[in-house]
Amino acid sequence: MVRSLFISIRGRCAPYTGGKMSDIKQAYHDSQLYRIRHSASHIMAEAVLEKFPDAKFAIGPAIDDGFYYDFDLPRSLTTEDLAEIEKRMRGLIQSHEDFKRTEIGPEDAKAIFRDQPFKLELIEGLEHGGMDDDGNPTDEPVPMSIYSSGGFTDLCAGPHVANSKEINPQAIKLLNVAGAYWRGDEKRPMLQRIYGTAFESKADLDEYLWKLEEAKKRDHRKLGKELDLFSSNDEVGAGLILWHPNGAMIRHQVERYWEDQHLAHGYDFVFTPHIGKSSLWETSGHLKTYKENMYAPIEIDGQEYYLKPMNCPFHIHIFKSGLKSYRDLPIRLAEKGTVYRYERSGVMHGLLRVRGFTQDDAHHFCREDQMSAEVDFVLDFSLKMLQAFGFKDIQAYLSTMPEKRVGEEQRWHDAEAALEDTLKRMQVPYEVDAGGGAFYGPKIDLKVKDALGREWQLSTIQFDFNLPERFDLSYIGEDGQPHRPYMVHRALLGSMERFFGVLIEHYGGAFPVWLAPVQAVMIPIAERHNEFAHQVAQELKDAGLRVQVNDSSDRMNAKIRDAQNQKIPYMLVIGDREMEAGAVALRHRSGESLPAMPVAEFIELAKTEIAEHI
């Protein structure tokens, strides 16, 4: 989906970043491409200034895939405006403007930008100190500089190109205009942001635009409609997904695999209700810390019940339901638990962000001496699960102890060490987000790269030091005394909805045979072949395959086209020759076709591909 292509690196204009960057980000920041984009953003600002002399300028950084600039303008921009601004940018670039850097003091800066309230605010911030990648202030004051090019001067540390002739006018493109809050704060003014991109060559730009087109073709919302996988509906409500038979079949196959794997890996399945009394959510702390995401209570017999936003409190009560011995641990309780969370109306997005979803949830309870092995186990299991769905490129993010937290410090350190040791041992590439953990425990998030190289967060493995305390969990140790267990919350696929959305885009709708809702379609050439086609179909069904017969009066070509559009893996063409030989001619959706083969041989071939998840 397009959104992920625009994930911004979080650096603002360079002077404000006093913090550390990863090597990749640093390399990008030092590159010519970065200069080109950052300079293109200034050129765009210049074009906007010409068009709107009263424009107020906010910030305009280079980002991963291009650049943007935020403006406060007298009116809303239209797509025509964008085209015009883009055209003007080409002209400005071709006038070969120098980018001149000047270091200045705060007073001069304030004088230059006296009519630019956002710049003045930035200057005041800089007087007190810079800002790191996450926008947190740093102590050291930062030198200020301005860059001038043509008729535009901006408060900026650069770097920029020396002259606009370094920018290829044919390799820039303005993409869209969107609203954005000043400094990302919803309490502050809403500005207009123009997104654009720039590359060194036209070919690079074209490749990028091609990738955007490709992403559009794979958009799970589009494919969901075309392949009749799922829908949502005004009357049902926003963010509530209807799984159609095709989508439900895929989900069923995913769940079957998930269940088999969990049973084989020492999990116990549980089922829990969709609502729980308010006292449950008071004990768990959700009514204190999560209430804005929960739906209004339902009153039953004078008691308030809440729709569950999480499954943990229920699983915890299952753990608590009897005295646990140290011999019982680890306990792994798993459930595909459907939860409901209030999402603000503007944030819903297809299957990726919804209001009702089913997590592939589990909670592990273990002893201190088991913690390391348990973390090893769960990470290994996560990786296997994701790899089974064709995600080979997996990146981990380790989030550690934040300032505001619950739980003993020693427990935090032990848990973080366990998580990090495991990542090292398994040789999973990871980045550390220091202080980025939830208040209740450190965590590992796993992101996968899909077929287009886009990253998606699916798995999360989180320690929880909060709920065991709140619910006073314990087990009886070897010493006969109660001990507090460690608790790990994990979701491997994340949620069935989001996972399905990612899966659709990853495969571009061409699901591997084991997941495809219809695995093979029989294509009789003429009406006299229909009966035999149905016979073969029955044989295939008996062998456990999902098969359809296209016995419509369409011509064979139309039947093939239809099957191709539905991305059905196997097309089995049946004519006189096949009927004679008791065979099927196989055409794969890739376009490859094989000469007629006996039905039994096809079944073997299909079964092999299914078993190997091809």
Place this chain on the structure above:
RNA sequence: GCCGGCGUAGCUCAAUGGUAGAGCAACCGCCUUGUAAGUGGUAGGUUAUGGGUUCGAUUCCCAUCGUCGGCUCCA
């Protein structure tokens, strides 16, 4: 929630201040076919919903709902 765009047949899209059309799909025929659309016909719409302006609104205005691009927030 906020800023901006959009909402016409199952799908993809036209059109207009004077009550709507195409292609595909559907349905009924004809054709009986060898690897991505054979062919004729029929049917299908309170133009998202509710209000307002107007002699007249699907078109203009307002609200609601949904949706798209972002911001903010997240599985």
